[in-house]
Amino acid sequence: MSRRGLLDAIVVGAGAAGGAMALALARAGLDVAIIEAKPPRSWQPEGEMDLRVVALAPDARALLAGLGVWPSIARRVGPYRHMRVWDAVAPGELHFDAAERGEAALGWIVENMLIQHALFEALAANGVGPGRIDVHCPARIAELDNGEDAVRVELEDGTRLTARLLVAADGADSAVRQRLGIEVDGREYGQRGVVAHVATARPHQGTAWQRFLPGGPLAFLPLGDGRCSVVWSLPDAEAARVLALDDAAFRAELGAALDFRLGEVTAATPRAAFPLRLRLAERYLHGRCVLAGDAAHVVHPLAGQGMNLGLRDVTCLRGVLAAARARGSDIGARHVLRRYERERRSEATLAARAFDLIERGFAPPFVPLAAVRGAALAAAGAIAPIRHLLADVAAGRPPGRLAGR
Numbered sequence: 001m002s003r004r005g006l007l008d009a010i011v012v013g014a015g016a017a018g019g020a021m022a023l024a025l026a027r028a029g030l031d032v033a034i035i036e037a038k039p040p041r042s043w044q045p046e047g048e049m050d051l052r053v054v055a056l057a058p059d060a061r062a063l064l065a066g067l068g069v070w071p072s073i074a075r076r077v078g079p080y081r082h083m084r085v086w087d088a089v090a091p092g093e094l095h096f097d098a099a100e101r102g103e104a105a106l107g108w109i110v111e112n113m114l115i116q117h118a119l120f121e122a123l124a125a126n127g128v129g130p131g132r133i134d135v136h137c138p139a140r141i142a143e144l145d146n147g148e149d150a151v152r153v154e155l156e157d158g159t160r161l162t163a164r165l166l167v168a169a170d171g172a173d174s175a176v177r178q179r180l181g182i183e184v185d186g187r188e189y190g191q192r193g194v195v196a197h198v199a200t201a202r203p204h205q206g207t208a209w210q211r212f213l214p215g216g217p218l219a220f221l222p223l224g225d226g227r228c229s230v231v232w233s234l235p236d237a238e239a240a241r242v243l244a245l246d247d248a249a250f251r252a253e254l255g256a257a258l259d260f261r262l263g264e265v266t267a268a269t270p271r272a273a274f275p276l277r278l279r280l281a282e283r284y285l286h287g288r289c290v291l292a293g294d295a296a297h298v299v300h301p302l303a304g305q306g307m308n309l310g311l312r313d314v315t316c317l318r319g320v321l322a323a324a325r326a327r328g329s330d331i332g333a334r335h336v337l338r339r340y341e342r343e344r345r346s347e348a349t350l351a352a353r354a355f356d357l358i359e360r361g362f363a364p365p366f367v368p369l370a371a372v373r374g375a376a377l378a379a380a381g382a383i384a385p386i387r388h389l390l391a392d393v394a395a396g397r398p399p400g401r402l403a404g405r
């Protein structure tokens with residue numbers, strides 16, 4: 001620490017975004033404290049898989065590999081080499097193939113809990129150097145002073161921390177964001193994502209399957225153990241009905257909803273459901289505090305991008321702070337953090353609005369839009385550069401790379 005007692009950064013929240021942020025900043029040589037409200041849930045390799053999974057894009061995997069946590073995560077991942085997207089009420093199908101792009105996989109299906117567990121183990125080991133990481137868990141902020149020269153925090157147990165900047169990665173209902181008075185824009189989708197793990201009569205073929213249905217998209221994501229993780233976005237009342245079905249009826253409806261592409265659904269775990277919302281913070285920066293992950297943006301899961309966007313926040317802030325440090329600038333200065341805000345807010349807003357537009361196409365009064373969507377799918381599927389562009393966007397690569405293809 002350059003000044004006695006002064007940290008470089010305080011990170012609030014040790015979910016995927018906060019955990020990766022603290023590790024990435026420490027790895028870049030910063031002294032960091034991380035504050036997490038809940039002790040981590042334990043993850044057992046022989047335990048049943050967490051119902052919440054994410055499709056990690058290649059850039060997210062590269063970040064986690066660079067942080068040294070991928071080997072722990074790779075113990076239980078499902079890589080997918082193909083993705084098939086089609087519509088229930090319109091023609092057309094999109095097919096993405098990793099081989100066409102010279103890559104091993106388009107993405108990896110991973111349990112949220114495993115990502116958090118691997119990050120937390122690395123944080124607790126504090127072995128990522130050269131920066132230092134102090135973990136405060138379970139702990140919460142009692143007082144926050146977002147001062148001109150530094151951020152000062154007092155935890156509920158009386159611990160005091162001072163840093164050049166603070167990163168709020170405390171999730172969709174971010175208490176720090178509320179404390180800073182940052183408003184959010186967005187809406188409730190009136191939908192829930194029903195999730196379960198299922199076995200199917202036919203193998204998933206390392207393919208992520210997504211069918212657009214009038215009520216919302218249904219995804220079958222390939223797990224490493226041969227089963228699929230289902231994410232079925234449904235209007236609230238429909239979700240309640242589907243959650244109440246007995247096992248046999250649920251499996252029958254699910255198989256039909258995927259048009260039996262994988263045959264009958266032969267077994268299913270208990271189900272859970274998550275409310276789906278759009279939330280975009282009006283700003284990501286306030287004084288020396290920035291927002292990251294779901295604290296800054298919550299998007300519809302139809303494109304599987306929420307956590308990927310949060311991990312891109314990490315890559316961006318790490319780069320911005322490293323550049324500022326190399327120039328000898330104050331890393332918590334407004335002009336430095338403003339670069340992060342500009343870059344990340346524009347990408348997340350574009351992504352969120354695009355997913356929102358697609359989602360609106362499913363709302364019952366707009367069912368005819370499915371025809372447009374079907375035509376767009378057919379056209380995009382037939383034109384290789386457009387297909388590549390969509391795959392690049394999903395993978396977090398700059399679409400400009402397509403120019404030479």
Ligand SMILES: Cc1cc2nc3c(=O)[nH]c(=O)nc-3n(C[C@H](O)[C@H](O)[C@H](O)COP(=O)(O)OP(=O)(O)OC[C@H]3O[C@@H](n4cnc5c(N)ncnc54)[C@H](O)[C@@H]3O)c2cc1C
Nearest residue numbers: 013015016017037055170171193293294304305306307308
């Ligand atoms: C059904 C569904 C499917 C999804 N599928 C995908 C997908 O395929 N791909 C994808 O990329 N994303 C997906 N997402 C989104 C993804 O799950 C989230 O974007 C991601 O988990 C958010 O991570 P986070 O670290 O920002 O927030 P969180 O995971 O919410 O972590 C926040 C952390 O902060 C802590 N915290 C909260 N309050 C405080 C406090 N006051 N003080 C200290 N700590 C605090 C919490 O305990 C928690 O550990 C999906 C979401 C849903 C609902």
